Amino acid sequence: MEYPTDTSNIFTRFDINIEVARQEARKVSDDVLLQKVANCVVEGDDEEIEDVVKEAMKTKSPMEVINEGLIPGMNEVSRLWDEGVYFLPQVIVSSDTMIAGISLCEEKMGKPVEKKAKVVTHTAEGDIHDIGQVIVNALLNASGFEVINLGADVPVDEVVEACKIHKPIMVTGTALMTTTMTAFPKIAAKLKQLNLIIPFVCGGGAVSEEYVTSFDLGIWGKEASQAPGMAEDALNKASWTEMRAKWNG
Amino acid sequence: MEYPTDTSNIFTRFDINIEVARQEARKVSDDVLLQKVANCVVEGDDEEIEDVVKEAMKTKSPMEVINEGLIPGMNEVSRLWDEGVYFLPQVIVSSDTMIAGISLCEEKMGKPVEKKAKVVTHTAEGDIHDIGQVIVNALLNASGFEVINLGADVPVDEVVEACKIHKPIMVTGTALMTTTMTAFPKIAAKLKQLNLIIPFVCGGGAVSEEYVTSFDLGIWGKEASQAPGMAEDALNKASWTEMRAKWNG
Amino acid sequence: MQLSNSMTYSSSEEMMFGTARKPVVTKRGLKIGGGYVIPEIVPHPRPGSEKSMKTLLREFERANGDALERCVIVGHPCIVVENEHVFQITHNPGWGGEIAAQTARQMDEYLERYGLKAAYRSTIADLRKPDMVNMRDSDYTREVLESFNECAKYADIVSIESMGGKEIFDYSIIRNDIAGLLFSQAVLGGRDMEWLWTQIVEIAKKNGCIAGGDTDCAQANTAMFMAGGFISKDIPHTLAALSRAISAGRTLVAYECGATGPGKDCAYENPIIKSITGVPISTEGKTSACAHSDLCGNVIAAVCDLWSNEAVEYHNMFGATSPAVFTEILGYDAAAMNASIELGYQKEFQACLVTSDRYRGPHGFMLCPDNAWIIGKAVVDNNESLYARARAAAMKCGDLMLGDSQLKLTAFEKESLQSYMKDMESLPDKEEDFIDMCLKKYNKVKGFNPASYGL
Amino acid sequence: MQLSNSMTYSSSEEMMFGTARKPVVTKRGLKIGGGYVIPEIVPHPRPGSEKSMKTLLREFERANGDALERCVIVGHPCIVVENEHVFQITHNPGWGGEIAAQTARQMDEYLERYGLKAAYRSTIADLRKPDMVNMRDSDYTREVLESFNECAKYADIVSIESMGGKEIFDYSIIRNDIAGLLFSQAVLGGRDMEWLWTQIVEIAKKNGCIAGGDTDCAQANTAMFMAGGFISKDIPHTLAALSRAISAGRTLVAYECGATGPGKDCAYENPIIKSITGVPISTEGKTSACAHSDLCGNVIAAVCDLWSNEAVEYHNMFGATSPAVFTEILGYDAAAMNASIELGYQKEFQACLVTSDRYRGPHGFMLCPDNAWIIGKAVVDNNESLYARARAAAMKCGDLMLGDSQLKLTAFEKESLQSYMKDMESLPDKEEDFIDMCLKKYNKVKGFNPASYGL
Numbered sequence A, B: 001m002e003y004p005t006d007t008s009n010i011f012t013r014f015d016i017n018i019e020v021a022r023q024e025a026r027k028v029s030d031d032v033l034l035q036k037v038a039n040c041v042v043e044g045d046d047e048e049i050e051d052v053v054k055e056a057m058k059t060k061s062p063m064e065v066i067n068e069g070l071i072p073g074m075n076e077v078s079r080l081w082d083e084g085v086y087f088l089p090q091v092i093v094s095s096d097t098m099i100a101g102i103s104l105c106e107e108k109m110g111k112p113v114e115k116k117a118k119v120v121t122h123t124a125e126g127d128i129h130d131i132g133q134v135i136v137n138a139l140l141n142a143s144g145f146e147v148i149n150l151g152a153d154v155p156v157d158e159v160v161e162a163c164k165i166h167k168p169i170m171v172t173g174t175a176l177m178t179t180t181m182t183a184f185p186k187i188a189a190k191l192k193q194l195n196l197i198i199p200f201v202c203g204g205g206a207v208s209e210e211y212v213t214s215f216d217l218g219i220w221g222k223e224a225s226q227a228p229g230m231a232e233d234a235l236n237k238a239s240w241t242e243m244r245a246k247w248n249g
Numbered sequence C, D: 001m002q003l004s005n006s007m008t009y010s011s012s013e014e015m016m017f018g019t020a021r022k023p024v025v026t027k028r029g030l031k032i033g034g035g036y037v038i039p040e041i042v043p044h045p046r047p048g049s050e051k052s053m054k055t056l057l058r059e060f061e062r063a064n065g066d067a068l069e070r071c072v073i074v075g076h077p078c079i080v081v082e083n084e085h086v087f088q089i090t091h092n093p094g095w096g097g098e099i100a101a102q103t104a105r106q107m108d109e110y111l112e113r114y115g116l117k118a119a120y121r122s123t124i125a126d127l128r129k130p131d132m133v134n135m136r137d138s139d140y141t142r143e144v145l146e147s148f149n150e151c152a153k154y155a156d157i158v159s160i161e162s163m164g165g166k167e168i169f170d171y172s173i174i175r176n177d178i179a180g181l182l183f184s185q186a187v188l189g190g191r192d193m194e195w196l197w198t199q200i201v202e203i204a205k206k207n208g209c210i211a212g213g214d215t216d217c218a219q220a221n222t223a224m225f226m227a228g229g230f231i232s233k234d235i236p237h238t239l240a241a242l243s244r245a246i247s248a249g250r251t252l253v254a255y256e257c258g259a260t261g262p263g264k265d266c267a268y269e270n271p272i273i274k275s276i277t278g279v280p281i282s283t284e285g286k287t288s289a290c291a292h293s294d295l296c297g298n299v300i301a302a303v304c305d306l307w308s309n310e311a312v313e314y315h316n317m318f319g320a321t322s323p324a325v326f327t328e329i330l331g332y333d334a335a336a337m338n339a340s341i342e343l344g345y346q347k348e349f350q351a352c353l354v355t356s357d358r359y360r361g362p363h364g365f366m367l368c369p370d371n372a373w374i375i376g377k378a379v380v381d382n383n384e385s386l387y388a389r390a391r392a393a394a395m396k397c398g399d400l401m402l403g404d405s406q407l408k409l410t411a412f413e414k415e416s417l418q419s420y421m422k423d424m425e426s427l428p429d430k431e432e433d434f435i436d437m438c439l440k441k442y443n444k445v446k447g448f449n450p451a452s453y454g455l
């Protein structure tokens, strides 16, 4: 059968209307070896990375490789993602690559590099929809945060307990069911009771801005991609009210 | 164009599946004149009624005409409506006819007949959707209740005031908008405060059973046709909790 | 005002969804009735949001924004957003203007960023309840007109669901009184609309806005909803169908005063209007089940130009908020119709919509394009008066229902119809005589004030 | 288990909505796939109602009852009601049985009182999250099977959305890892389904109940929702389309184990399944916007037998409660399709549905009947193993997408697709080799336990 060639009155391919021009990653280092490291991260080449990092470490310190190769490479990835050039899997694979590189450096140093800060993440009790959380984890990792990943179907008390132990700068929750998101206000109340005033970012399909901003500590997360920015704010000591004012409303 | 003759896989005419066999009204009196009066009511003949009632009153007392002609006629109408033979307009026109007949009798007696009891009806503040209330009024009238009709768009305090003055056995409210039904719990609260423990039947498109049974005094009315039965219950001193248990749940 | 005396379409065969003889173009270049069906989404604010202008602005910002965003997400090329005023908006005429301005800005942004073509309709609430105010001279009357002024500055289209005749209608509809319907809908409603729409058209012109049209929602839809589905016993469906036929001559007055369409979604009489005037129309059917139920869910789309959901209260559903959800559905409904146009299958597609409901009930039957056209013809052939054309339309509608053996009626529905037909036959021919009769007959109806209609 | 080796339909031209080669008949005599499209309504309980069996019974009594009543009100001749278990129902296996029994009683009453033909589908929740339990041996596993036992006593149809392979899928989908999709969906998912469905079919038989079918919701739908609409950047639509092609061979296992359909609504792979097996299928598209958004809202109806809304939470809308509203819409959708059948216009109608979405995006494209059939053919022609048929289906799907110039792809989508194709080409041909490779590659994925799949 013949299909009409003009379909513009049936649908509009808005994705093509807004297609972003391809962009190359910018150069991050004048040093050939470090630039190679960065390239591996930008391309998410988790096979090459080992050789390239080892090669670089022959002449550079592990911290130099991290700070001038791996991390600037990942920053380029974040930029390309923010600008709509990169898709999520590219970010994840780059992040995997960067983490593999960092591991090698840490091995050489004999101690782990310091992470920016801890973030506790979980998916609500009774809820196994954790893809949103998986993305959040990956993006936080990629931005240098230490993720305390409690997984899916996590009881309220377990989340509170983890906060007591880890004293994270931020805690996140994901829920995709109206019957499970009710755990969030309970967690928030218990945290307050224990005087653990930690920004609590809640997201996931079922969860609305209205719902999350109806209880103290709550900040609504629309897109997983907001998580690193939010964590940066928390790191900079923004209070939950300030964060809510910035990200919601 | 030709239309398919077998439409049974497109739609089913359930109205025809459940069509009720026509029924004649039953005889209500052995007296020819009184039966004539009843017939006028059953047929909703508001032109004949005057002559027929006058004729009857030549040999019967007005109270006989009412109690053995007009009211039994109207009872037949109610029965036919309950059984699905009559439609609403037939009930209304019969009711108009009965009321015209009663007026003539009252004129002759020089005083009004006693009504069963008073019912206050209204449509919520801000809401002009009063067709539901109009039907309720007509059906209550037809069943011998005195309707204190406050009309549409009635402020909360006016309803409360009317209850204070008239001490009705029941009060009703109609609302078709989610933005106006919020007046009902306010009315109920004020009635309770004044210790006016009157069953408050609320109905109308926007109003759900859940909503109405969430506040004291409230009983949900699904169909206008329930109003007379509810008023009878109230007349028999059923409490609002008993009425709610019977009509809702 | 000159009563219409001819049909724009010379046969119902020429009438098709998506195309109107007299298309209109909105501010952002959206052509309505220009060859394709466009979805019209109507979000309704949640209870509580009517408290202040600020809360309403926020509510509509989300609701209208969600609808626009959903078009981009699934690829619906264009959309009309309608906001129907709730009492508080029209009561504070500035509010409607602010809401319209805000929505216009959102639409400009979507046009620029994505290329989405959108248009906005403001529907002013007719606050004038005839038994409570003087229709032509009351604070409410002034607020209504002032609201038109404010909204026309920013909206693409303005509309109203006017209330003339409602007091007599409510009295008559529950009394099987067909004369009362003719009087309330045609004589009173028509006169009120002439008074009102002359002014609305003026206001719209002044502001470069489109005067959309009116609907006999207050009357013919009340009748249709009371007739209800297959288990309701409020009024016969045949009476509701006659009320619909009567409504055509009434709603037509807006166009006779200079309105250009698109007609209002809830005017189920619109197929008749289109056959006479050729203006684009909005209709609603199955996808407006969120707002009410009817027995003509598909057939009512047969000649639509906009396709609407009537109204959906803003709330979260699993997939998205309700305006987004209904935008998606309406847009896909429209996409299938538009695909049929591109394929040259629109006649077949239309036949499927019609066949779905032609014999489901009286309303579906009389609104089929062929019957709608025939009723329209009765309207224009009897243009001696508002009354005469309405009576002719109703009688024609009755003849059609009684004359098609495939339209099954219960014994009760059929007998009722036969008696309405007899009643109508016995009515006076001249409007003056009819008015005299009615002024007497209804003089004791609570709140009826002939002066409201210049009588 | 014998892997399918032939197509039931010899060409996509023979496939049409409403008719399946192997229709099934329910307890109250409803024939599914017997010539007409039937609506399938899925109400979802409100939060809080999962507290106890009593509150759930009350919730479903209303929700399911509202749906049945609405059919009678607007004249929809028949309906399937599906209830998807929430966690608490399957966790308390007696509850699902009670709910099914109550619904069966309601349906008997509607049959007797009005002549409405209705059927009931229980969908058990698959509580077995692979990274948390042993799929074949855990309390959850036993609860799932026990729930089937309880529900099959009263339900007409039982179904499940099974979870096998999900742990590897989630890891792979966000890493552009097509091998991981093949492993998780086809190899692991297929094995889990064989284990599970052999038992389900047994249980259904014992109880005179229909073993409906499964869906790759957990995987292919996750991919589809992540690909999202036109502004999402989570994963490429081309990858989601490949995941869908892969899912066909997995979902097919239910039928290879003896399930007879109707397939589950959310299995967008169902057109492929129908082309191979001839079983009736349920699909969902535009009218399931209440539950999720997709880019194939119309085309997915092209060969459906049941037409569903996926899930709508119980709440009040202006017109009625949500299950009543969506029953009304679905029924009208079906009525238009059925009218086309009666008129002999079904081919034209189907063409409109297809044209609406064929080039809207990759998913709409690959699910057009012609393409679905071609992918089905790749499945049966490569029946050496679960893996081989899935890979062949995916590669065929990729070829189709790259080969049709009317299907526009962004540069990024296209390059991604080309690289998935290269990846797939380089994979081993033999399932054993592929499994060896994957067991190594994924051995560190959190919670992956090969023994859950008999590996």
Ligand code: B12
Pocket: A126, A127, A128, A129, A130, A131, A132, A133, A135, A136, A172, A173, A174, A175, A176, A177, A178, A179, A201, A202, A203, A204, A205, A206, A220, A221, A222, A223, A224, A225, A226, A227, C318, C319, D044, D084, D085, D086, D087, D123, D124, D125, D126, D161, D163, D166, D170, D217, D218, D219, D221, D222, D225, D226, D290, D291, D292, D293, D310, D311, D312
């Ligand atoms: C995939 C899926 C599944 C998979 C889940 C697998 C998994 N590991 O996640 C499977 C098949 C297992 C599944 C099972 C069920 N599901 Co399910 N499922 C879905 C589906 C189709 C897509 C969800 C998804 O992955 N979306 C993509 C992700 C990326 O989106 P997301 O999590 O919302 O995350 C985005 C944002 O919310 C945000 N975000 C999320 N978290 C956070 C956190 C932070 C900090 C920030 C900043 C942002 C953020 O970022 C992401 C975007 O960037 C939805 C449909 C829908 N409309 O959502 C139904 C849905 C969620 N499921 C539903 C149901 C009912 C079920 C079952 C009960 C079905 C059954 N009867 O078996 C079971 C539930 C079992 C249980 N106890 O949990 C319902 C829920 C209804 C409700 N609201 O209560 C839905 C809505 C389907 C429907 N319409 O009926 N499901």
Ligand code: B12
Pocket: B126, B127, B128, B129, B130, B131, B132, B133, B135, B136, B172, B173, B174, B175, B176, B177, B178, B179, B201, B202, B203, B204, B205, B206, B220, B221, B222, B223, B224, B225, B226, B227, C044, C084, C085, C086, C087, C123, C124, C125, C126, C161, C163, C166, C170, C217, C218, C219, C221, C222, C225, C226, C290, C291, C292, C293, C310, C311, C312, D318, D319
């Ligand atoms: C007719 C109608 C009108 C007429 C009303 C005329 C009148 N005098 O009643 C007119 C045109 C004037 C009108 C105006 C408006 N309307 Co209006 N209207 C309707 C419509 C189409 C039908 C309502 C109706 O008459 N139904 C028939 C009657 C008989 O039903 P009912 O009142 O519910 O009564 C039944 C039962 O509820 C019960 N019952 C009722 N009361 C009681 C009491 C007791 C004691 C008992 C036992 C039973 C009982 O008995 C009856 C059955 O037997 C509905 C659509 C719908 N889905 O309901 C919209 C609707 C109610 N209107 C709506 C709106 C928004 C408006 C306007 C704001 C529109 C506008 N922008 O101008 C204005 C409101 C003005 C105002 N301030 O009130 C919305 C309300 C949304 C909401 N829920 O908040 C609706 C739902 C339409 C929609 N889907 O958007 N409307």
